[in-house]
Amino acid sequence: MGWLPFSKKPKVPDVILKDTRSWLNELREVCEKHHDMPEAARIRIRELKMNWSDAASKGEMDQVLFQGLELRSNKLLRSDDAEFITLLDDIELWKPGWRP
Numbered sequence: 001m002g003w004l005p006f007s008k009k010p011k012v013p014d015v016i017l018k019d020t021r022s023w024l025n026e027l028r029e030v031c032e033k034h035h036d037m038p039e040a041a042r043i044r045i046r047e048l049k050m051n052w053s054d055a056a057s058k059g060e061m062d063q064v065l066f067q068g069l070e071l072r073s074n075k076l077l078r079s080d081d082a083e084f085i086t087l088l089d090d091i092e093l094w095k096p097g098w099r100p
Contacts, residue, residue: 020065020096023052027069028094031076031084038084045073071100 027048034041052069055061072093079087087093 024094031088038081042077045076049073
């Protein structure tokens, strides 16, 4: 029997969760990397959406964050090429808590 304060080891979570800024930065980096090829960016955005769905279903992502990412990605996916470039420069779009 161990001494009371040292008898139990604290549980360390198995998963380190990403925060809002990390998820947003990942989306923004994909868009900026493919700024000259919006269709390639849209393909990568669709892949990110699958990752977000998986993370949300596993409880690794807050539902509010998931909804915010979905709103941004849908806006980017529905935009034409000229609007896509304009959205990349929209500072408000990339702030946490953005809503259309």
